[in-house]
Amino acid sequence: MATAKSKKPAAAKNGKAKAEHGTSLITAFREIRELIVHGRLSPGTWILEADLAERLNMSRTPVRGAIHWLQREGYVLEHRNVSKSRMIVAPLTKEDANELYRIIGSLEGIAGRGVTQLPEGQRKPITTQLRALNERLSHIASGQSGHPGEIFEIDRDFHRLIIKYGAGPRLTTLHGGIEPQTERYWRLYASSIIKDLHTSVQEHETIIRAVESGDSDAVDTALQANWLRGADRLGHVIDIFGERGSW
Amino acid sequence: MATAKSKKPAAAKNGKAKAEHGTSLITAFREIRELIVHGRLSPGTWILEADLAERLNMSRTPVRGAIHWLQREGYVLEHRNVSKSRMIVAPLTKEDANELYRIIGSLEGIAGRGVTQLPEGQRKPITTQLRALNERLSHIASGQSGHPGEIFEIDRDFHRLIIKYGAGPRLTTLHGGIEPQTERYWRLYASSIIKDLHTSVQEHETIIRAVESGDSDAVDTALQANWLRGADRLGHVIDIFGERGSW
DNA sequence: CGAGGTGCGTTTGCATACAGTTCTGCGTTT
DNA sequence: AAACGCAGAACTGTATGCAAACGCACCTCG
The missing domain is CATH 1.10.10.10 (Winged helix-like DNA-binding domain superfamily/Winged helix DNA-binding domain)
Structure with missing residues (x-):
C-alpha cells in the first residue's frame, strides 16, 4: 500500500x-x-x-x-x-506508564499549589465544581451504571479544572501535551476500573478537602498520590493482560 | 531584508x-x-x-x-x-521565570527520587561526581575567580547528572526541552550570581547529602528548593533591571 | 548449501513553486 | 489636515517534485 x-x-x-x-x-x-x-x-x-x-x-x-x-x-x-x-x-509498557503518571502527577501538583494560592473567593466555586464532578463519579460507583468512557471523561474534567485555574500558560501547554497520553493507558485499564472507582472517589475527596483547607503541600501530595495509585492499578492490569494490550 | x-x-x-x-x-x-x-x-x-x-x-x-x-x-x-x-x-518575564523554574524543579525532583532508588553501589559514584562539581563551585565562590559562563556550566552539569542517572526516557526528553530555557534567564542573572554563589553551593550540598541518605522526599524537596530559590534570586534581579533584560 | 554482496523499490527529507491572507503605506476625498 | 479606502507587497501555509538513503530480496560465489 x-x-x-x-x-x-x-x-x-x-x-x-x-x-x-x-x-x-x-x-x-x-x-x-x-x-x-x-x-x-x-x-x-x-x-x-x-x-x-x-x-x-x-x-x-x-x-x-x-x-x-x-x-x-x-x-x-x-x-x-x-x-x-x-x-x-510508541508502545505501551509498564515502565513508560509509571514514568508518565509520575510526571503528570507532579505537574498537576504544581497546578494544585497554584489553586491554593488563589484568594478564597475564587477558590470556593472551584471546589464546588470539583465536588459536583466527584458526586457524579461517586454516584456511578455506587450504582455501577456508567460506562467506562463516561467515567474517563468525568475524571479528566476533574483534573482539567485544576489545571485551568491553577496552572500558568507553560504548565497548561505541557499538561495539554502529556495528558492525552494517559488516555491510551486508561483504555487498557478500563476493564477493571469500575471496581476500583470508589478508591478514586476517595482520593478525589482528599484532594478537594486539601484545596478547601488551602494547604499547598497537602494538595500537591494528594494529586501526586492519586496519579501514583492510578499507575499502580494500571501496572496490575498490565501484569495480568500483558504489555501492549489487546487492541 | x-x-x-x-x-x-x-x-x-x-x-x-x-x-x-x-x-x-x-x-x-x-x-x-x-x-x-x-x-x-x-x-x-x-x-x-x-x-x-x-x-x-x-x-x-x-x-x-x-x-x-x-x-x-x-x-x-x-x-x-x-x-x-x-x-x-518569547519574552522574558518574571511570571514566566517563576513558572519555568517551578516546573523544572519539579521534574528534577522526580529524577532525584529515581536516583535514590538506585542500589547503593551505583549511587556512590554519583555522589562522588556531584561532590566534585560542587567542590569546583565552592572553590570559585571563595576565590571569586570564575567567570559566569563557567559557573553556569558547572551548575548545569550538576543537574544534568541527576537527570542522567535518575530519569527515564520521557523525563529526559522533557527536561532536555525545558532546561535550555533556563539559560536565557541565567544570562540576565549572571551579573549578580557570584555573590549568591555560596548559597547555591550550600543548597547543592543539601541535595548531595539527601542523595547519600537515600531519602527520596528529602532529595525531591531539596532540588525543588534549589530551583525555587533560584527563581527568587532571579525575580529580584528582574525587579531591579526591568523585564526583558538589557540584551 | 550457506553466506555475503549487489541492485531495486519504497520512503523519508529537502527545496521550490503557488495561493491566500493580512498588514502597511499612499492617495484621495471630505 | 485628517481619515478612510484601496492597492500592493510580503509573509505564511500547502502542495509537489526530486534526490538520497535504508531495507529487502535475489543472485552469485565459495
Missing part, C-alpha cells in the same frame, strides 16, 4: 476535508493523535507519511510536521537510532 | 553548511535555539522564516519545522490569536 499514489494528487484543492477550523497542520496533529490514542494506529506499528496524508486528504507536508510534533511529545518514537528515522507508534 | 532572495537558491546542494551530523531539521532546531538562548534573536522580536533560512543556508522547510518545535517548547510564541500565526521570540 501507499505505493503509486497518483490518484488524488490535488484532491484537497476543492477544500472538502479541511472544513474544520485552524490550519491543516493542527488538524493533522489532532487527527493523528486521535488515531494513536484510540488505537487505530496500533502501538509498535510503523507510520507512513504518505498513507496518513491520503487518509486525511492533505499533502505530506503538514502530516510530516504533525508526526514530528508527536515524536517530541512521546506518541511516536524513531526506530533505528539516528538518521532517516523510521517512525513507530 | 528577507525580500527578494533569489541569490542562493540551491546553495546547499553541494553540502557545504550541513557538514555537521544529523538532519537539517535538527540542525536548524539547535541553531535557532542557540540564537534565541544567546540573545541574538531578541525577546519580543518576530521571526522570519525566510530570513533564518538564508542565515542557515537551507530552505524554509526545515526552518519551519524547527520553529514549530520551538513554539511547542515555549521558546517562541504566536502573536495574533489564531490563524496565520506571526511568531515572536
Whole structure:
C-alpha cells in the first residue's frame, strides 16, 4: 500500500476535508493523535507519511510536521537510532506508564499549589465544581451504571479544572501535551476500573478537602498520590493482560 | 531584508553548511535555539522564516519545522490569536521565570527520587561526581575567580547528572526541552550570581547529602528548593533591571 | 548449501513553486 | 489636515517534485 499514489494528487484543492477550523497542520496533529490514542494506529506499528496524508486528504507536508510534533511529545518514537528515522507508534509498557503518571502527577501538583494560592473567593466555586464532578463519579460507583468512557471523561474534567485555574500558560501547554497520553493507558485499564472507582472517589475527596483547607503541600501530595495509585492499578492490569494490550 | 532572495537558491546542494551530523531539521532546531538562548534573536522580536533560512543556508522547510518545535517548547510564541500565526521570540518575564523554574524543579525532583532508588553501589559514584562539581563551585565562590559562563556550566552539569542517572526516557526528553530555557534567564542573572554563589553551593550540598541518605522526599524537596530559590534570586534581579533584560 | 554482496523499490527529507491572507503605506476625498 | 479606502507587497501555509538513503530480496560465489 501507499505505493503509486497518483490518484488524488490535488484532491484537497476543492477544500472538502479541511472544513474544520485552524490550519491543516493542527488538524493533522489532532487527527493523528486521535488515531494513536484510540488505537487505530496500533502501538509498535510503523507510520507512513504518505498513507496518513491520503487518509486525511492533505499533502505530506503538514502530516510530516504533525508526526514530528508527536515524536517530541512521546506518541511516536524513531526506530533505528539516528538518521532517516523510521517512525513507530510508541508502545505501551509498564515502565513508560509509571514514568508518565509520575510526571503528570507532579505537574498537576504544581497546578494544585497554584489553586491554593488563589484568594478564597475564587477558590470556593472551584471546589464546588470539583465536588459536583466527584458526586457524579461517586454516584456511578455506587450504582455501577456508567460506562467506562463516561467515567474517563468525568475524571479528566476533574483534573482539567485544576489545571485551568491553577496552572500558568507553560504548565497548561505541557499538561495539554502529556495528558492525552494517559488516555491510551486508561483504555487498557478500563476493564477493571469500575471496581476500583470508589478508591478514586476517595482520593478525589482528599484532594478537594486539601484545596478547601488551602494547604499547598497537602494538595500537591494528594494529586501526586492519586496519579501514583492510578499507575499502580494500571501496572496490575498490565501484569495480568500483558504489555501492549489487546487492541 | 528577507525580500527578494533569489541569490542562493540551491546553495546547499553541494553540502557545504550541513557538514555537521544529523538532519537539517535538527540542525536548524539547535541553531535557532542557540540564537534565541544567546540573545541574538531578541525577546519580543518576530521571526522570519525566510530570513533564518538564508542565515542557515537551507530552505524554509526545515526552518519551519524547527520553529514549530520551538513554539511547542515555549521558546517562541504566536502573536495574533489564531490563524496565520506571526511568531515572536518569547519574552522574558518574571511570571514566566517563576513558572519555568517551578516546573523544572519539579521534574528534577522526580529524577532525584529515581536516583535514590538506585542500589547503593551505583549511587556512590554519583555522589562522588556531584561532590566534585560542587567542590569546583565552592572553590570559585571563595576565590571569586570564575567567570559566569563557567559557573553556569558547572551548575548545569550538576543537574544534568541527576537527570542522567535518575530519569527515564520521557523525563529526559522533557527536561532536555525545558532546561535550555533556563539559560536565557541565567544570562540576565549572571551579573549578580557570584555573590549568591555560596548559597547555591550550600543548597547543592543539601541535595548531595539527601542523595547519600537515600531519602527520596528529602532529595525531591531539596532540588525543588534549589530551583525555587533560584527563581527568587532571579525575580529580584528582574525587579531591579526591568523585564526583558538589557540584551 | 550457506553466506555475503549487489541492485531495486519504497520512503523519508529537502527545496521550490503557488495561493491566500493580512498588514502597511499612499492617495484621495471630505 | 485628517481619515478612510484601496492597492500592493510580503509573509505564511500547502502542495509537489526530486534526490538520497535504508531495507529487502535475489543472485552469485565459495
